[in-house]
Amino acid sequence: MKIATWNVNSIKVRLEHLIKWMDLARIDAVVLQETKTVDELFPLAELQAAGFDAVFLGQKTYNGVALVTRKNTIRSVSDVVYNIPGYPDEQKRMIAADIKHVSGTKLRFAGVYVPNGTELGSNRYLYKLDWMSALTTWVREQLQSKTPLVLAGDFNVAPTDADVWDPEAWKGNLLVSPPEREAFERLIKAGLVDTWSLGLHAPETYSWWDYRQAGFEKNHGLRIDHVLASFDIAERIGEVTIDTVPRAWEKPSDHAPVVVVID
DNA sequence: ATGGCGTACACCGTACGA
Numbered sequence: 001m002k003i004a005t006w007n008v009n010s011i012k013v014r015l016e017h018l019i020k021w022m023d024l025a026r027i028d029a030v031v032l033q034e035t036k037t038v039d040e041l042f043p044l045a046e047l048q049a050a051g052f053d054a055v056f057l058g059q060k061t062y063n064g065v066a067l068v069t070r071k072n073t074i075r076s077v078s079d080v081v082y083n084i085p086g087y088p089d090e091q092k093r094m095i096a097a098d099i100k101h102v103s104g105t106k107l108r109f110a111g112v113y114v115p116n117g118t119e120l121g122s123n124r125y126l127y128k129l130d131w132m133s134a135l136t137t138w139v140r141e142q143l144q145s146k147t148p149l150v151l152a153g154d155f156n157v158a159p160t161d162a163d164v165w166d167p168e169a170w171k172g173n174l175l176v177s178p179p180e181r182e183a184f185e186r187l188i189k190a191g192l193v194d195t196w197s198l199g200l201h202a203p204e205t206y207s208w209w210d211y212r213q214a215g216f217e218k219n220h221g222l223r224i225d226h227v228l229a230s231f232d233i234a235e236r237i238g239e240v241t242i243d244t245v246p247r248a249w250e251k252p253s254d255h256a257p258v259v260v261v262i263d
Numbered sequence: 264a265t266g267g268c269g270t271a272c273a274c275c276g277t278a279c280g281a
Contacts, residue, residue, distance in 0.1 A: 012270095013270070036270070060272085061278085062280090118281095156280095210281070213267060
């Protein structure tokens with residue numbers, strides 16, 4: 001079973017990339033961020049025509065998340081959760097559902113778009129930290145149940161200096177500041193494994209590159225998109241990769257998808 | 264030091280992202 005997370009930076013603009021990539025990479029289920037589309041305009045019919053299903057939670061212009069599943073291989077999508085339960089939020093940043101693969105694997109798959117934070121110390125920065133704390137509380141609750149959990153998405157945190165192309169230049173910056181890294185660490189400590197740590201990866205492997213100044217061509221990137229898994233799933237993970245192929249396509253998202261294979 | 268690019272909304276510029 002192959003699952004993934006991808007910040008598509010507009011589902012409308014990236015629809016063709018998404019379908020092409022899911023077929024190329026043989027993805028069974030992917031959580032998407034920054035769909036930037038109200039639910040009435042989400043391209044569900046197009047995805048269904050291409051062999052997929054989707055549940056989604058969107059808003060105009062900003063944010064928006066979705067879970068897209070392959071009809072052939074994902075038997076069911078149920079118990080959908082929209083936004084973090086018990087955490088009232090105007091912004092649409094989280095979606096979760098139970099999915100069942102033809103192999104028999106069943107798991108809870110949650111996708112998140114953690115707030116960017118905008119500027120250290122700003123109200124949006126405090127909202128980011130608060131949001132991550134609410135997510136951590138929800139994860140603790142989820143881990144009480146026996147259903148394995150995969151929590152994936154754009155966390156807007158580069159956990160270590162190895163995840164930053166120029167740590168000196170970024171030192172103390174948004175996305176790498178100690179409070180953000182500590183919040184990410186607390187989330188892991190709730191009972192998850194950062195699947196990235198299970199693999200051997202080339203250094204300087206990132207998931208986001210600035211559109212400006214040829215960021216991708218120079219590999220001036222950050223690794224801010226992550227796949228976290230409960231222990232029962234983590235021990236079944238065969239492969240964790242960041243697929244840079246669609247980042248090199250015409251009019252790409254600024255993020256690359258992160259892919260995890262569960263044996 | 265600034266802005267550089269891309270998307271959305273709807274202005275022909277502003278907000279936001281990372």
